[in-house]
Amino acid sequence: MKNTVRIKNMGLRGVPVADTKISFIDGLKGILIYRGYRIEELAEKSSFVETAYLLLNGTLPRTKELEQFNAELVASRKLPDFILKSFRNWPKNAAPMDVLQASLPLLAMADPELMDETRDANVRKAIRIIARMPAILAGWHRIRNGLDPLPPDHALSHTANFLWQLHGRKPDVHMAKDLDVCMILHAEHTFNASTFACREVVSTRAHMYAGVSAGIGALSGSLHGGANAKVMEMLFQIEKEISSEDDIAKWVKQKMDRGEKMMGMGHAVYKTFDPRSIILKEICRRLAVETGHMKWYRWLSRIEEECHREFERKGKSWIKSNVDFYAGLLYAMMDIPVDLMTPMFALSIVTGWCSHVIEEKFAEAQEKPVLYRPEADYVGDYCGAMGCEYKSVDQRG
Numbered sequence: 017m018k019n020t021v022r023i024k025n026m027g028l029r030g031v032p033v034a035d036t037k038i039s040f041i042d043g044l045k046g047i048l049i050y051r052g053y054r055i056e057e058l059a060e061k062s063s064f065v066e067t068a069y070l071l072l073n074g075t076l077p078r079t080k081e082l083e084q085f086n087a088e089l090v091a092s093r094k095l096p097d098f099i100l101k102s103f104r105n106w107p108k109n110a111a112p113m114d115v116l117q118a119s120l121p122l123l124a125m126a127d128p129e130l131m132d133e134t135r136d137a138n139v140r141k142a143i144r145i146i147a148r149m150p151a152i153l154a155g156w157h158r159i160r161n162g163l164d165p166l167p168p169d170h171a172l173s174h175t176a177n178f179l180w181q182l183h184g185r186k187p188d189v190h191m192a193k194d195l196d197v198c199m200i201l202h203a204e205h206t207f208n209a210s211t212f213a214c215r216e217v218v219s220t221r222a223h224m225y226a227g228v229s230a231g232i233g234a235l236s237g238s239l240h241g242g243a244n245a246k247v248m249e250m251l252f253q254i255e256k257e258i259s260s261e262d263d264i265a266k267w268v269k270q271k272m273d274r275g276e277k278m279m280g281m282g283h284a285v286y287k288t289f290d291p292r293s294i295i296l297k298e299i300c301r302r303l304a305v306e307t308g309h310m311k312w313y314r315w316l317s318r319i320e321e322e323c324h325r326e327f328e329r330k331g332k333s334w335i336k337s338n339v340d341f342y343a344g345l346l347y348a349m350m351d352i353p354v355d356l357m358t359p360m361f362a363l364s365i366v367t368g369w370c371s372h373v374i375e376e377k378f379a380e381a382q383e384k385p386v387l388y389r390p391e392a393d394y395v396g397d398y399c400g401a402m403g404c405e406y407k408s409v410d411q412r413g
């Protein structure tokens with residue numbers, strides 16, 4: 017009899033695999049905390065850069081620490097020349113999420129401290145990665161559209177500079193602030209699929225870039241970060257298929273009756289509201305009023321309500337919007353194209369990933385497994401201790 021706990025087919029739900037000091041979720045109460053601070057308070061009072069410091073270092077920075085951290089991020093924004101040069105030869109229809117993922121080994125090649133596995137060197141690597149991923153995304157977007165990448169503007173904040181490098185115009189300060197809040201909300205989420213992927217990779221003592229690259233791959237799927245773009249695609253599909261707004265209820269019911277997933281709805285941990293979605297919904301409503309996109313906001317709210325109603329009708333306990341539901345529309349109102357929406361998530365959560373990589377590499381041994389190595393039950397062919405009889409291809413016919 018094997019000495020293992022049977023958790024098969026449960027996607028590891030509710031199974032702690034490590035200790036963490038980085039964030040905490042109470043899924044029944046709708047609470048999310050980064051390093052002890054409630055997400056609502058950080059969204060209201062902090063900045064993405066300050067939150068990044070908090071996640072990476074464990075405490076809120078003093079004035080001088082914040083200034084220095086910001087200066088290091090600003091100084092790291094410029095990409096190594098060979099990366100943008102090589103982008104010019106890449107297929108212009110490449111998915112931006114693939115480009116982002118493929119860029120991580122390129123950034124690794126250019127990192128002079130790549131093989132330095134001290135904690136301080138890993139913090140510096142994290143700063144370079146956080147600073148450069150926005151430049152990768154903006155640079156790629158411009159190159160694929162036949163435009164030249166723009167140099168960073170050191171006078172702009174991390175978030176405003178990204179919008180500048182993407183669009184080539186100085187962003188409205190209020191819009192940059194809204195995006196900054198959005199980035200705080202997406203910066204960290206305990207052991208979600210992508211963070212676990214990062215930690216699993218670096219538990220082998222692979223470097224930070226390898227871990228982050230795995231995280232990007234995991235985030236891209238539509239059950240995880242990919243859902244934000246799918247929500248927008250769903251809106252466009254609904255627009256094609258209904259003749260009046262009142263048909264939304266029927267559209268949602270039919271989709272759910274077919275057993276299809278509603279993108280941006282539901283969550284593996286929150287069994288009540290997702291606190292990030294509440295904040296994003298409010299920003300979305302305000303921006304929709306300001307930019308004349310109320311129709312889309314109304315439609316999303318209606319879809320959310322109908323989805324909830326359908327769940328109740330079927331006797332299931334709950335379903336609410338997750339962080340991806342309103343984020344897509346929010347990005348769209350900032351002129352961010354649909355295929356850049358999931359990469360936008362990556363630009364934020366890379367902060368959490370890097371913090372977890374550091375925790376994975378440097379936590380006390382008793383707080384984490386040395387190397388993640390779960391088991392699987394073999395359910396394939398088995399012909400006894402000698403194995404199945406091997407026949408040559410001629411004998412197999």
Ligand SMILES: CC(=O)SCCNC(=O)CCNC(=O)[C@H](O)C(C)(C)COP(=O)(O)OP(=O)(O)OC[C@H]1O[C@@H](n2cnc3c(N)ncnc32)[C@H](O)[C@@H]1OP(=O)(O)O
Nearest residue numbers: 238239240241243276277278279280281282283284338340
């Ligand atoms: C950043 C993020 O990663 S947030 C999540 C982003 N992903 C999405 O928005 C995709 C849509 N959502 C989903 O697929 C799911 O809600 C997940 C994957 C996020 C979580 O899934 P689970 O942990 O399996 O959810 P849970 O166990 O609570 O599901 C309970 C029931 O609700 C159903 N359900 C959950 N979410 C949805 C949904 N979005 N649409 C329709 N039904 C759903 C499940 O199929 C399940 O039904 P069953 O009891 O008949 O089998």
Ligand SMILES: O=C([O-])CC(=O)C(=O)O
Nearest residue numbers: 205208209284285338339
């Ligand atoms: O925690 C999860 O499983 C998914 C999620 O909301 C996130 O990654 O932000």
